[in-house]
Amino acid sequence: MRSISTIRNVENGEPTKIVAILGRQRTVFKRTVALKIAEHSTRMPYQTDAYGNSVEGGALNANYTTVDAVGKVCNMLGIHGYVYGRDFIWDDQGWNDNMDDAIIIKYDDIRILTLLGLANKNG
Numbered sequence: 001m002r003s004i005s006t007i008r009n010v011e012n013g014e015p016t017k018i019v020a021i022l023g024r025q026r027t028v029f030k031r032t033v034a035l036k037i038a039e040h041s042t043r044m045p046y047q048t049d050a051y052g053n054s055v056e057g058g059a060l061n062a063n064y065t066t067v068d069a070v071g072k073v074c075n076m077l078g079i080h081g082y083v084y085g086r087d088f089i090w091d092d093q094g095w096n097d098n099m100d101d102a103i104i105i106k107y108d109d110i111r112i113l114t115l116l117g118l119a120n121k122n123g
Contacts, residue, residue, distance in 0.1 A: 029108050033107070035102055037065055040103075041069040063093075074090060076115065077112065082112065
């Protein structure tokens, strides 16, 4: 394990404060879950023109549906106090048991499944 330290400025109408967040980063997680992308994002996978035609730009034009799902899941876990890199990570894009496009999240704390609505399915 390695220590991580993040220092950021917090402005709340008062003079700027420096806040230090200290923690331990884990690199090995015991559990993995595949989350169906369609349940977390309805965004179009690529940029489109005014008529809905793809204007895919090659390597720089990521699949926005996948990225949107990752952002939403990571943000929701963060709101509930979990720290990315310490408590969970987005590991990869893959498929769930039904071969639906999925994002793969690795974690240790079983309570994460409750937040994801999967406690009775994967616990």
